[in-house]
Amino acid sequence: SSNASGVSSYSGIQSVTTSKATPSITWDQSFSNLNIYDELDLTASSNGDGTITYSFVPINGSPADGILITGAHAIWKKLGEYTLTANTAATSSYNSATLDKTVTIDQTTKLSGVVVSNDLIVSGKTIIMSEIGAIQIFNGQGAKIYQAIDVNKVNTNLQSGMYVVSFTNVKGLTTMKKIAIR
Numbered sequence: 001s002s003n004a005s006g007v008s009s010y011s012g013i014q015s016v017t018t019s020k021a022t023p024s025i026t027w028d029q030s031f032s033n034l035n036i037y038d039e040l041d042l043t044a045s046s047n048g049d050g051t052i053t054y055s056f057v058p059i060n061g062s063p064a065d066g067i068l069i070t071g072a073h074a075i076w077k078k079l080g081e082y083t084l085t086a087n088t089a090a091t092s093s094y095n096s097a098t099l100d101k102t103v104t105i106d107q108t109t110k111l112s113g114v115v116v117s118n119d120l121i122v123s124g125k126t127i128i129m130s131e132i133g134a135i136q137i138f139n140g141q142g143a144k145i146y147q148a149i150d151v152n153k154v155n156t157n158l159q160s161g162m163y164v165v166s167f168t169n170v171k172g173l174t175t176m177k178k179i180a181i182r
Contacts, residue, residue, distance in 0.1 A: 020090070020092075020093060020094055020095045021048070021093065021094050021095070022094070022095045022097060023046045023047050023048025023049075023050065023088055023094045023095070023097045024046065024047055024048075024097065025044055025045070025046045025052070025086050025088060025097050025098070025099040026044065026045050026046070027043070027044035027045075027086050027099050027101060028043075029042065029043050029044070029101075031084075031101060031103040034076050034103065034105055035076070035105075036076055036077065036078065036079060036105060036176075038075070038076050039073065039074070039075050039076075040073075040074050040075075040076075041072055041073055041074075042054050042069075042072045042073070042074055042084075042086070043072070044086035044099065046088045046097065048088050048091070048093075048094035048097065049091050049093060049094055050088040050089040050090060050091045050094055050096065050097075051088065051089055052072070052086055052087065052088050053086075053087050053088075053089070054069050054071075054072060054074070054084065054085065054086055054087070055069065055084075055085050055087065056069060056082045056083060056084050056085065057082065057083045057085070058080055058081070058082055059081045059082065059083055059102075060080075060081050061080075062078070062079075062080025062081050062082060063077075063078040063079075063080055065077065065078065065141070065142075066078035066079075066080045066082055066105075067082055067084075068141075068142060075142060076105055077141070077142030078105075078142070079105050080104075080105060081102065081103070081104045081105075082102070082103050082104075082105075083100050083101070083102055083103075084100065084101045084102075084103055085098055085099070085100050085101075086098065086099045086101075120165055120167060120175060120177045120179065122179045122180070122181070125155065125156045125157065125158055125181055126153065126154065126155050126156070127153070127154045127156065127165060127179070128152070128153050129151070129152045129153070129167050130152070131152060131169050131170070132150055132151065132152045132169070132170065133149075133150075133151070133152070133167055133168050133169040133170055134147070134148070134149040134150075134151075134167070134168045135147065135148050135151060135154055135165060135166070135167050136165070136166040136167075137154075137156070137158070137163055137164070137165050137166075138163060138164045138165075138166070139161070139163060140161060140162050140163070145158075145163075156181070158181045159181070160181055160182055161180070161181060162178060162179070162180055163178070163179050163180075163181060164176060164177070164178055164179075165177050165178075165179055
């Protein structure tokens, strides 16, 4: 429409559509040579502005509780094959994005440099080692519940159940053994 001076005017709502950018995730971290109970900070990064979170899915029948992820920290709890996912959340400027990595913890990888032996003896709630060294005890969920250095005998107050004991002697040789406390 025109007013008396001949100037055109427009009234109404104009809509502008913008599209969000899709961020890229970079995750150059190596997951080779991981051992059970190793702890690792996950280091994926993104060019977007969304927070990166991590998750995992067991594959090929691996245990559903094989990895404990807290924030960007992971603890490898059980042998198996897993898909790790780095996910960046959608924001007002960016779409969400994901990047997957496959990680396998198998007997060969797990036991390289580790000797499974009978050098640990359990008598009641006492654990006796054949020599002096460092001991770590993990519960069934993979959490470290005890550790000591320069010992060859540990009197525990562990409840009945299954535990994993890791013992490293002064030469650096590590022995791991599943034990039962009754």
